[in-house]
Amino acid sequence: MNDERPGGAAPPAPADRASDPLTKIYVEPTNRCNLSCVTCIRHSWDESFEDLSWPAYRNLIEGLADFPEAETIAFAGFGEPLLHPRFPDMIRLAHDSGLRTEMTTNAMLLTSALAEQLVDAGLDQVTVSIDGTSDPSHGAIRPGASLDRIVGNVRTLYLWSLVKHTTPPGAGRGVKEETMAWLREVAGEPSPPIEMADYIYPLEDVLDSMPPAPVRIGIEFVAMKSNIHELPGLQEIAKKIRASFILVSNVLPYAPELQDQVLYDLSPTSHESGGDPRNPLWILPRMDWSRETLEAVAAVARQQANLSYLDLNLGQRNNYCPFIRPGSLAVSCHGGVSPCPPLLHSYTCYIRDWKKTFRRCEYGNLAEHSLGSIWRQPDYAAFRQRVRTFEFSPCIDCCGCEFAEGNETDCHGNPFPVCGHCLWARGVLRCP
Numbered sequence: 453m454n455d456e457r458p459g460g461a462a463p464p465a466p467a468d469r470a471s472d473p474l475t476k477i478y479v480e481p482t483n484r485c486n487l488s489c490v491t492c493i494r495h496s497w498d499e500s501f502e503d504l505s506w507p508a509y510r511n512l513i514e515g516l517a518d519f520p521e522a523e524t525i526a527f528a529g530f531g532e533p534l535l536h537p538r539f540p541d542m543i544r545l546a547h548d549s550g551l552r553t554e555m556t557t558n559a560m561l562l563t564s565a566l567a568e569q570l571v572d573a574g575l576d577q578v579t580v581s582i583d584g585t586s587d588p589s590h591g592a593i594r595p596g597a598s599l600d601r602i603v604g605n606v607r608t609l610y611l612w613s614l615v616k617h618t619t620p621p622g623a624g625r626g627v628k629e630e631t632m633a634w635l636r637e638v639a640g641e642p643s644p645p646i647e648m649a650d651y652i653y654p655l656e657d658v659l660d661s662m663p664p665a666p667v668r669i670g671i672e673f674v675a676m677k678s679n680i681h682e683l684p685g686l687q688e689i690a691k692k693i694r695a696s697f698i699l700v701s702n703v704l705p706y707a708p709e710l711q712d713q714v715l716y717d718l719s720p721t722s723h724e725s726g727g728d729p730r731n732p733l734w735i736l737p738r739m740d741w742s743r744e745t746l747e748a749v750a751a752v753a754r755q756q757a758n759l760s761y762l763d764l765n766l767g768q769r770n771n772y773c774p775f776i777r778p779g780s781l782a783v784s785c786h787g788g789v790s791p792c793p794p795l796l797h798s799y800t801c802y803i804r805d806w807k808k809t810f811r812r813c814e815y816g817n818l819a820e821h822s823l824g825s826i827w828r829q830p831d832y833a834a835f836r837q838r839v840r841t842f843e844f845s846p847c848i849d850c851c852g853c854e855f856a857e858g859n860e861t862d863c864h865g866n867p868f869p870v871c872g873h874c875l876w877a878r879g880v881l882r883c884p
């Protein structure tokens with residue numbers, strides 16, 4: 453489907469989208485966590501803690517047989533997936549069903565034994581949450597987390613991934629352990645307990661000459677005023693854990709004191725990617741990023757400009773739902789099916805000085821219904837269609853009435869849930 457809307461002309465959409473393709477499923481294995489980060493949504497909850505039941509998860513995987521476009525299961529949500537007692541089994545079932553498997557983790561519980569199990573089960577991608585480049589700065593946002601331990605744990609997972617890649621299928625335990633020991637040696641790996649300063653790199657060239665590990669590793673960084681200066685340092689950490697991507701998101705303040713930490717100013721922006729008279733499209737060519745060019749482009753960007761760089765429209769993500777548009781849904785730890793991770797739970801947050809209370813939205817529960825019957829429900833299909841055309845009131849820009857305090861309705865008369873406040877649809881918040 454072509455989502456471009458040149459000149460602001462939206463293509464007519466079919467009325468019945470019950471047969472929309474479903475491509476990616478976000479699964480929240482648990483809402484329990486071993487950490488208590490200052491930025492965590494769980495501080496605004498009074499929910500009980502729960503693990504996704506095995507029957508509900510199996511029902512999900514079996515139901516995906518009716519969705520040939522389904523490619524990926526992403527284990528994420530609001531909790532630490534590694535705390536689910538059957539997490540490696542979840543990966544294995546998805547992998548054996550032909551699905552790509554991804555997970556987001558704080559990596560503190562990623563022991564060598566667990567890393568080996570996950571790799572063997574068929575894990576394809578790990579995104580590790582890192583919010584600072586030193587133990588004190590990371591620990592200030594994620595109390596109790598140790599950056600040294602995280603780096604050591606993810607690096608071990610990378611090595612297990614290489615072991616799987618370089619040993620013959622069905623290789624015995626002894627062969628794998630020998631290969632691991634050799635890899636640790638050539639990687640210059642120190643003996644535990646590992647400190648970052650202990651890493652030595654002269655033999656990293658050996659790893660560079662090997663084929664890429666089958667497990668793709670990434671970093672997720674939540675940028676705030678207190679840690680944005682550490683962003684460049686992620687390059688070095690990415691090298692240590694062999695990360696192939698770094699995803700930067702903004703913070704959504706779930707507590708009032710975090711409002712001072714945001715790095716975005718949500719002034720009205722153009723709603724049309726092709727440009728409009730309120731906010732024209734700036735078309736930029738390739739240029740060197742020198743101080744001179746960066747200062748000029750930053751000055752343009754500060755005007756909330758609609759920017760296009762090398763034909764990539766940087767403003768096109770206004771009113772673009774990164775979950776519904778590509779064909780995703782989200783499953784909560786109690787088996788509920790929601791349209792997106794942000795609608796998995798009820799919570800309070802703060803946007804442009806407004807306290808907002810958003811209510812969870814579910815269209816069914818996998819403990820009781822099949823995935824297909826939930827997906828085809830007329831009210832769920834109608835909601836997906838509303839999100840595609842995005843005819844919600846622009847509550848972020850306006851904040852003009854009490855409807856802006858929640859997601860119940862808006863002045864266009866849209867029924868629950870409404871998305872005119874959504875910072876994911878503005879491209880401000882990102883998920884792997």
Ligand code: SF4
Pocket residue numbers: 485486487488489491492493494530531532558581594
């Ligand atoms: S690791 Fe994630 S779920 Fe756990 S406390 Fe931190 S932000 Fe919350």
Ligand code: SF4
Pocket residue numbers: 772773774775776791792793794795839870871874875876877
């Ligand atoms: S626009 Fe936002 S709230 Fe609405 S479905 Fe998409 S992510 Fe969820």
Ligand code: SF4
Pocket residue numbers: 845846847848850851852853854855856861862863864872
């Ligand atoms: S619902 Fe209220 S806050 Fe939202 S756009 Fe309409 S008047 Fe503004």
